Amino acid sequence: MNFKQLETFVWVATLGSFRKAAKKLYTSQPAVSSRIIALEESLGVELFTRHAGKFELTTKGVELLPYAQKMLVMADNFKAKACEAESLSGILRLGVSETIVHTWLSDFLQQVHKNFPHVDIELTVDVTANMRNELINRSLDLAFLMGPISEFSIQNINLCSYPLVWVCSHELDLPQGVVPISKILSKTVMTYARNTRPFSEVQALTKEEDVDIARLFPSTSLAACKRMALDGLGVGMLPWELVAEEIESGQLREIESTWQASDLVFTASYPREPFNPLAEKIAELAAMVSHVYKDR
Structure with missing residues (x-):
């Protein structure tokens, strides 16, 4: 039994659909089914009854659901505690597009030093294609690039756009x-x-x-x-x-011309897993700084 299996059990039971649970968890429907089967095997009980293409919680499933929900709440509280700014420290490997370097990067770094005094930024300036690959292979923790990245393993937060x-x-x-x-x-x-x-x-x-x-x-x-x-x-x-x-x-x-290029759209993008509270918090800070810069 693992956390992903418990999380999947809760969402399938809550949403009443394997398909909706798969969408919520950014995974495939077969993966959801596989997790439920593995959880049932590890517990030695059936959580859902399946017949005629439909399913519903078993008596044991109804009994166990509140316990699984409490475990998810505890996990969220654990993450929230880990994300408290004063407790965050370490090195964040940050990739940045050059457009950001020439606009609000300095403002952003000042805010990082102010809000996260125990965090050091390891900065790389590169093109989006390279940073996308480095995010996927986990060589970068966070990147400000031309996005969003259409990859289920990457979380995107909107930053700004430039003509x-x-x-x-x-x-x-x-x-x-x-x-x-x-x-x-x-x-x-x-x-x-x-x-x-x-x-x-x-x-x-x-x-x-x-x-x-x-x-x-x-x-x-x-x-x-x-x-x-x-x-x-x-x-x-x-x-x-x-x-x-x-x-x-x-x-x-x-x-002025008869043709103009599309606006540049930037996102703060970072891997969903493994969970990195530092990347998440600093991405949110970047969104705030970029919007303040655009509103000047």
């Missing part, structure tokens, strides 16, 4: 007003790395528009892309927050 804009030097030869996307694509385009959604969108666009792009310059460094745009080497497709000061100061020109 992407076209920018260039005022010296670059592009017409005023709304610029046809074909004109923009005739220049060198600097943007996110190859294994990212923004790059894929631009690459797909060139095929749809059937245009010969002068050069598509993907980079893992958004700072480098901005620098090249400032130097007049081409057009940057970058987050507005990253180039807002340069646009306002007149160093860069924001280009």
Whole structure:
């Protein structure tokens, strides 16, 4: 007998459905059935009677259900106690997209030091594809990335979204007003790395528009892309927050176009198991900090 089996028993009995219990527990219906069978075998009793495609609690199942429920409540209390900020300590392996580095990361780290004084952050800046793999293989405890991650083993908490804009030097030869996307694509385009959604969108666009792009310059460094745009080497497709000061100061020109990329949507993502109260609490703090930053 183990905790997962007890938890599954309670949810099947509460929801009255193996399918609904599977959805609630982020697993498959066969896995739920397997856990119930294993629990019954370990206890040596039947918990459910099954006939004509339906099932109901046995007399023994009704008798045992309150005990299982109490055990789940105790487990939740145990987790809550473990999650108290003053008791959390250790190292959190955090992965961060560069867009976050240029926006609210410093504010977030200050809040971590204030609220979790015994926690140290081990920071990695990387692209989403790499961080997704590292979360799944447990090389990272938490990541702020372009999400959500569609993987049942990963929990996602919404953070923020940022629009992407076209920018260039005022010296670059592009017409005023709304610029046809074909004109923009005739220049060198600097943007996110190859294994990212923004790059894929631009690459797909060139095929749809059937245009010969002068050069598509993907980079893992958004700072480098901005620098090249400032130097007049081409057009940057970058987050507005990253180039807002340069646009306002007149160093860069924001280009209106007939096509805009999708907004960047970020999540704080972490493995559901093993349970890590530190990752959960700091993900919640990140959500708060990111929303405060956007509301400024």
